[in-house]
Amino acid sequence: MKVIVGSLNPVKLNATRNILEKIYGEIDISSKDVDSEVPDQPFGLDETIKGAVNRAKNSYSVDMDLSVGIESGLMETPNTITGYIDLQWCAIFDGEKVTLGVSSGFEYPPEVVKEVLSGVEVGDVMDKITGVDNLGTKKGAVSHLSRDMLDRTENTEQCVLTAMIPRMNEDVYFIRE
Numbered sequence: 001m002k003v004i005v006g007s008l009n010p011v012k013l014n015a016t017r018n019i020l021e022k023i024y025g026e027i028d029i030s031s032k033d034v035d036s037e038v039p040d041q042p043f044g045l046d047e048t049i050k051g052a053v054n055r056a057k058n059s060y061s062v063d064m065d066l067s068v069g070i071e072s073g074l075m076e077t078p079n080t081i082t083g084y085i086d087l088q089w090c091a092i093f094d095g096e097k098v099t100l101g102v103s104s105g106f107e108y109p110p111e112v113v114k115e116v117l118s119g120v121e122v123g124d125v126m127d128k129i130t131g132v133d134n135l136g137t138k139k140g141a142v143s144h145l146s147r148d149m150l151d152r153t154e155n156t157e158q159c160v161l162t163a164m165i166p167r168m169n170e171d172v173y174f175i176r177e
Helices: 010-024 044-059 110-117 122-130 140-145 152-168
Strands: 002-005 028-031 066-076 084-093 098-102
Touching: 002 010, 010 028, 010 066, 010 152, 044 066, 044 084, 044 098, 066 152, 084 152, 098 152, 110 122, 122 140, 140 152
Parallel strands: 002 028, 002 066
Antiparallel strands: 066 084, 084 098
């Protein structure tokens, strides 16, 4: 099984490896930097999913079995403190079909959302708040905010796993007539 992840972020690569090795056993996994074709800080369902799908499709080549795109974005969410929840979406592409999955979501502190809405990336604001450079490529904001009860790799694994559910159950998801 040859897999490529459309990002150089080690968290995305490791999360994908962790889940796909559980499903397929040994895999040959690599990564490359590709354009998501969405802003660095996606907002909303459409933009975030589009970024994940673009990463998967833009990293795919015919010598791969699967390509994986993962994108985080802020979703407008009623009844929250800030009005937004962060969700990670995963798109998995096999050259024909895309399957999607999503992680559990969490809310950033109000100051983070305020700065992000003014054009600053979440990672930059969280780096400033926590004092950790490149927090997003390390333990991640979700780990920091959950006091290490949920780390970024685990959160990312959730979206990879849920994107794999249709592929793990092809007999009921892809019924051939």
